[in-house]
Amino acid sequence: MLTDRQLLFFEAVRATGGPGKHLASFRRETVTCTEPTSRALGLFVRVSIGAAGLSQPLRFTFPPLPPALRAQGRHLAAALPRPVA
8 A cells, every 4th residue: 555655564364355464664755665566478567665674676567457457556656656766
């Protein structure tokens, strides 16, 4: 979940499609995201998210089904700044 102040991660509850246990939170101003890349003929979208305090970026792959997940991955990447080179 991305708010105006934080990026929050929750465990997924597949039975209901809702959020479960809180896993991590990062202040939004400390978070960066790579440009989304497509894999397997554009079916998967992959992004890497870095934040202050992380030794390595978190890598996320958004699956092809349902198609809305790929769009959500692209929207998340568009809402976060890119890392400074």
